[in-house]
């Protein structure tokens with residue numbers, strides 16, 4: 526299988542973990558929160574987190590650090606919480622970066638409209654896609670990758686109960702989507718998002734085992750619930766440097782999301798923010 530990076534993603538070829546802080550610890554009770562998160566915009570005062578850094582593929586020799594001793598070649602160390610801000614990734618995003626993440630596609634109605642809108646504003650985004658839909662819409666999946674967006678794993682069937690599933694079942698969800706995405710696009714996903722943001726120790730361990738970083742979000746407009754264009758717009762406009770914004774191009778009628786983004790993207794750009802793919 527040919528492995529290649531989609532455009533604009535070379536900044537983080539892959540990631541490995543710095544630090545004992547990255548060790549596996551028990552999850553807090555908030556780890557398996559309900560679908561879509563519980564607040565419109567999460568507190569910016571995030572708790573300090575394990576800091577994922579580089580994973581030495583395919584080129585550079587990693588600079589050894591005293592902490593790197595805990596790193597096993599070819600394997601990430603499981604984080605105890607998913608990444609919510611660009612500042613938690615390394616190398617760090619350039620100043621004034623913001624990330625748009627788009628979940629639950631590819632969808633034949635909404636994904637093409639989303640791709641057109643992103644192209645119009647020269648935005649590179651990150652798509653968390655569902656394996657079953659990749660199988661159904663391989664051409665559309667390739668179109669996302671070919672446009673230079675980051676392609677990521679959002680499981681094979683989008684099980685909302687993933688945080689309570691057995692290791693065997695979670696592994697199947699991850700591996701099937703992974704193989705399908707890699708076969709169709711040639712891209713090996715480096716990032717994983719759990720359906721509904723439902724994480725468990727098992728999910729986090731398996732994500733690391735498959736060389737991916739777990740990604741959450743800091744800004745949730747709850748667009749999946751169709752709360753109105755104004756609501757989505759206001760929530761997204763609270764986005765600032767280093768934030769990861771969540772929205773959707775699948776799972777139902779996404780016209781509100783698209784309408785909101787049509788004004789949100791240029792407004793955030795006017796504030797000097799640049800949209801980056803993970």
Ligand SMILES: [Zn+2]
Nearest residue numbers: 628629720721
């Ligand atoms: Zn989802």
